[in-house]
Amino acid sequence: MLVKRIRWIVGIALVTATVILAVAIFSTIGSLREGALEVRVAKDDLYWSIHQIESEAMNLLIIAHTMQNGEHPPEDLNTRYSVLLSRTDLFKEGEFREAVNILPDTRDLMMTITTRVEALGPLIESALKTPDAIPPALIEKLEIIRRTARDLTLTAHKEHVTHRVIKRGELTDTFYYTEALLCVLAGVIVISMVSLYWLMYLARKAQLDADFQRRRAESNSDAKSRFLSNMSHELRTPLNAIMGFAQLIQLNSRNLTTEQTQYINQIYKASEHLLSLIIDIMDLSKIESGQLSIELAPCQIQPVINESVAMVRSMAQANSISIYKPDLRQDYLINANHTRTVQVLTNFLTNAIKYNHKGGWVKIELDHNAITGMLRISVADNGMGIAKKDHCKVFKPFERLAHDPAIEGSGIGLAMSSQLVQLMNGQIGFNSKEDQGSYFWLELPVLEVVTAPSEETATTGSENKQFPAHSLPEFEYLEGLKELASGLKTVLYIEDNDSSIRVMEGLFDSFANIRLMTATTAEQGLDLARSCLPQLILLDLNLPTTSGLEVCALLRNDPRLSDIPIIAVTANVNGSQEAREQGLEFDEFILKPIDIASTKSIILQYLGQYQPSRKDLSVQD
Amino acid sequence: MKTLRLFLLMLGLGLCFQSFASGLRAPEGAVVLTVAGNILKTNEDHVAAFDLNMLDQLPQHSVNTTTPWFDKPKTFTGPLARDVLKLLGASGTNARAVALNDYHIDIPTQDFDDFDVILATRIDGEILSIRDKGPLFIIYPFDQIPETRNEVFFQRCIWQLVQVIVE
Structure with a gap:
């Protein structure tokens, strides 16, 4: 939070500094530019124009002197006087006045001369009337004007030089300050760049951190999913034994005491709860890792x-x-x-x-x-x-x-x-x-x-016992298999887990005309299948050396065995999906822990020994 | 007597011829401008002299512009320099303009073709006296054509102009 605030303050300070510096530099450059590009007619012509006053005064003096000898016509005096007046008038307005105004001594002298020149008017007029006798006062005043004009030229020169030196000093200072400002601006830009780089570095680092965290979370999630999937498989296998045997005992509850029946019912109920927990955990884990897709x-x-x-x-x-x-x-x-x-x-x-x-x-x-x-x-x-x-x-x-x-x-x-x-x-x-x-x-x-259709009373009656993990079997097993016997049937069960074999054997005990052969490895199972040609093969998918899916492929590819229906009996909830991905077709999937009643009915369905009657024979609480 | 008559006749014819050849009448009032050099028409000895009236007879142009010499924009009126030179059949690349105080400046005659350069006889309608930088003031249209607003053209704006020599 503090770092963020500091970042803000530094950012605003840098931006403000940059703006101020930029404005300062631009205005300095602007004034320099103005000075450099100034049209300076008056400044360039200043001396010449000032000198012309002296020169014209001299001309007038010469004419005044020589007019007495008749060397000049009187109108020459008038013309030269007008020219002199135009020379002093030049400094009364426009750029020449401005040029003189910045040189105080020059300006004062200029005013003196202008006044004196303009005061000559009456004397000039009298001289024009009597060209033979020029008034000595005119000569005298013209002489004074000429000398003053000379002073003016010298003063203007001196003052202009001084002014130029001062101006140059100011210009030097301006350049110095501009350079200093440019240096500061460069510094600010460097600081800004560094700050920007730093901020980008921080952002990048944060991004990398976030990516790393995300990847780690993803990999954690993947690991968790794998772990849970394995756990599900590992838990379902012993549950198969617990629930399988419990069901088998329940089916033969005639030989049990009431107490034992209650115990076995409790075992079954607890294992059912355990199974629903496993299913829920699996689902949640799938959802969290985004693997669960729901069809709407x-x-x-x-x-x-x-x-x-x-x-x-x-x-x-x-x-x-x-x-x-x-x-x-x-x-x-x-x-x-x-x-x-x-x-x-x-x-x-x-x-x-x-x-x-x-x-x-x-x-x-x-x-x-x-x-x-x-x-x-x-x-x-x-x-x-x-x-x-x-x-x-x-x-x-x-x-x-x-x-x-x-x-x-x-x-x-x-x-x-x-x-x-x-x-x-x-x-x-x-x-x-x-x-x-x-x-x-x-x-x-x-x-x-x-x-709505007429309201059903579907919820009445506790006989609708639900098995969350299994759909209701389409075909129900019916006791009295002896009647259905049409010769001895052989079923091959390939399964490495001993207790699963024992559960299946227990299940098959109730079938009189069906022989169950078991194989604990894929190789043994294939050999048995080839030698005995069973009517049905029950296949576990997680076999130790050759997987159930490979066994299925081998069976399907064997022309003698390819027609035998194969039922997968597996604790792997993704078994059917994996089989589909490999293009393998199982006739049925039974998920462990198996439900004895529905498994029986499925088996009989494939052996052609079933009666399509819907009577619930499932376990009773 | 006969000789005198013949002389007078010759003189008269000569004058007539000369007048016809030059095609320029003589100035009647005070001469404000003389043009010399490569010109075809003259009314004096190799020069063309103009009084104010003669200049006023030419097409008049006005330009209102600011200048370095005055505080405010002024309206300058007078004939165009190129009209004056054309009238005289002047040929040459350079016009040397000379002022009352013998100051002179060379102006390329191309300027007169490129810009409406005025030989101003009046400022804000008033005739330019010598004190007011007359009798003639060359003015470029500074405000109208900004490229002329620099020292080169300001320098060519000679005032108290009295003579132009076409070379």
């Missing part, structure tokens, strides 16, 4: 609300919270991403339920602003609210405002919601008062206002 499409708001409410219904019931949906007489077609909008709204609802009191309420409202063309979807509650001091932290990641350790949360939900809404060209905001409740809203651009 027209979508209706009513299904979004219904789906979101369905997601939180059981949670609301558990906490005795009432959820009020908006009066949907009108539906809105908004330009957004359905899944992401559901995610944001669910997050609002989850928070409204979590940070509430028993018996509280949560209200969803819609408000269409026709002027801005935005639809505001708001979620209000009468819960704990947010303290004023914490308002600034609401949309910041990893800032958990709840001080109650009993409330679960990662602190990234709202941060991610904010980023998602921005990616969808919307806005997000909130109002809240501590102990009174909160009001969270998001605004999305409306494409069209449509009449």
Whole structure:
């Protein structure tokens, strides 16, 4: 701040100094120029003109003397007198008067002579009347005038020389000052240049620093993304074992005690939460590094609300919270991403339920602003609210405002919601008062206002169990596989992780006519595929030596094996994208941790051993 | 007697011839300007003498200009120098202008073609007396043609002009 102020002051001082100096130098040069270019007729002719007075006085004196002898006609006297008068008149006006005025002694003598010459008038006239007898007074006065004129010439000369020397002194001073001013100006220019260079250097340095910081931040962000991506993979693999085995145990819960069933349900529930955390963290990290792209499409708001409410219904019931949906007489077609909008709204609802009191309420409202063309979807509650001091932290990641350790949360939900809404060209905001409740809203651009279909009661019934990481399976597994047997089928599972193999083996235990062969390396898997020609290949993508993608390519290129459907079973969330980039086609992608029921149904679908019936056989809480 | 008659006749014819040859009438009043040198028309012995009236008969021009000799701009009136020389059939590149006090200056006759140089007989309508730098004052149009505003042309503005010798 101080440096900035000093920079300003120095800058202004330099500019002012430059301007003052420039004005001074220009005015000096101007006056010098004026002096040098002056038209100086009077100055050049001064001596000659002054000398002419003496000369004419002499002429008049000669004529006066000789006229008595009849050598000159009388009119000559008159003419010469007129010439003498014109000579003295010359100094009465114009440049000659100015030239004489700056020489005081000369001017005084000139006035004396002028007076004397003009006083000769009567004497000249009398001389013209009596040319034979020139008055001696005329001769005498002319003699005086002649002598005075001589003095005048000498005085003018002396005075002019003195004046010129003084002028030269002044000129020398002027040149000296001009040179000094030029030196100062040069100094100021040098200082200005140095200052400018310095400022540019500082600006450049700041730019470089900023670039460096940005690059470092970018590389940090990249490293973080890589780290999180790896972490996601590494976390999903053990989760596959935990969730897989938990599901397998749940499927065989007949042999368990009630207590054991409860334990296993808790294990499954906790691992589900862990999985959703991993997914959220991955998403947030992608958004922050700008890798997450969201496809926008027209979508209706009513299904979004219904789906979101369905997601939180059981949670609301558990906490005795009432959820009020908006009066949907009108539906809105908004330009957004359905899944992401559901995610944001669910997050609002989850928070409204979590940070509430028993018996509280949560209200969803819609408000269409026709002027801005935005639809505001708001979620209000009468819960704990947010303290004023914490308002600034609401949309910041990893800032958990709840001080109650009993409330679960990662602190990234709202941060991610904010980023998602921005990616969808919307806005997000909130109002809240501590102990009174909160009001969270998001605004999305409306494409069209449509009449709502009759309101569905889609949110009733807790059987709509949601699996956030998986879409609902199209085909449901049905028990009683023995009936479906049409000869022994072989499935090859290439997987290096032992626990994943064990989970898959557990899953296949329920299939009577399907044989599962496992291979722990790519080479072994390829050998088995060639020798046994399985009906289906399950392939892990992260194999130790040859990657799953390479295995897929080899299988596809083998004419005997190319028709065998291949299902990728991977903990790599980007697996399908990577496969697409390499031009590889998998028949299906199953993301670890696997959902036993849907995986079974997918497998059966490819083995032609399914019944297209929709009955939810998923795990029960 | 006869001889005298013949002489007078000859003289008369001669005068007539001379007058016809010169084509310039003799001055009647006081001579204010004599032009000598390479001129075709004369009215005196190899010179052309002008009285004020003769100069006034020529086309008159006026120029209002500031000069170094006066405080304020003055209007100078008189015939153009080139008209005077043309009238006399003068040929030459230089005109030596001579003043009453024998001061003289050489003026290139080209000046008279390039600029409207006036042989001023009047200043602000008043006839120029000798005391007022008369009888003639050569004036260049200084204000009208700024390139003439320098010492070279100021010097050529001779005053109390009485004689011009064309060379």
